[in-house]
Amino acid sequence: QVQLVESGGGLVQAGDSLRLSCAASERSFSGYGMGWFRQAPGKEREFVAHITWSGRSTYYADSVKGRFTISRDNAKNTVYLQMANLKPEDTAVYYCARRKGFVTSFSYTRDYDYWGQGTQVTVSS
Numbered sequence: 001q002v003q004l005v006e007s008g009g010g011l012v013q014a015g016d017s018l019r020l021s022c023a024a025s026e027r028s029f030s031g032y033g034m035g036w037f038r039q040a041p042g043k044e045r046e047f048v049a050h051i052t053w054s055g056r057s058t059y060y061a062d063s064v065k066g067r068f069t070i071s072r073d074n075a076k077n078t079v080y081l082q083m084a085n086l087k088p089e090d091t092a093v094y095y096c097a098r099r100k101g102f103v104t105s106f107s108y109t110r111d112y113d114y115w116g117q118g119t120q121v122t123v124s125s
Contacts, residue, residue, distance in 0.1 A: 002026045003024070004114055004116035005023050006022045006117065006118060009120045009121045011122045012124070013123070015085055016123070018086060019083070020121070022034070022036075022081075024098070027077070032101070036097075037109065037112075038094045040091060045109055046061065048060070048081070050106040051071065058071075064083075068082065068084070069081070070082075086121075090123050092121060095117075095118045097113075097115045097116070099111055100113045
């Protein structure tokens with residue numbers, strides 16, 4: 001059973017930065033793409049960013065492009081989400097997830113099989 005544990009959330013002001021971490025329990029972490037999603041109250045869970053297993057390629061939602069950076073350290077079984085210039089609309093619970101093998105997309109929740117418990121990010125104006 002793969003376990004993903006997010007950390008690093010908190011309450012910040014608009015314009016601040018924050019770094020989220022997601023630690024995976026399994027050594028095979030390095031063989032899978034990883035994603036970050038977020039869910040605001042009353043809204044559906046939405047794609048934020050994805051990184052391939054090697055870390056060579058990254059993809060972002062338009063709403064965070066240029067402000068957020070996804071990265072990973074396979075030696076530490078950890079994926080990160082560096083968030084800069086945060087806005088109140090970034091307020092949400094942030095989840096990391098492991099992408100399934102043999103899928104062709106990465107921006108849908110159905111593309112992922114294991115999820116963390118989430119970490120709250122609140123951005124005040």
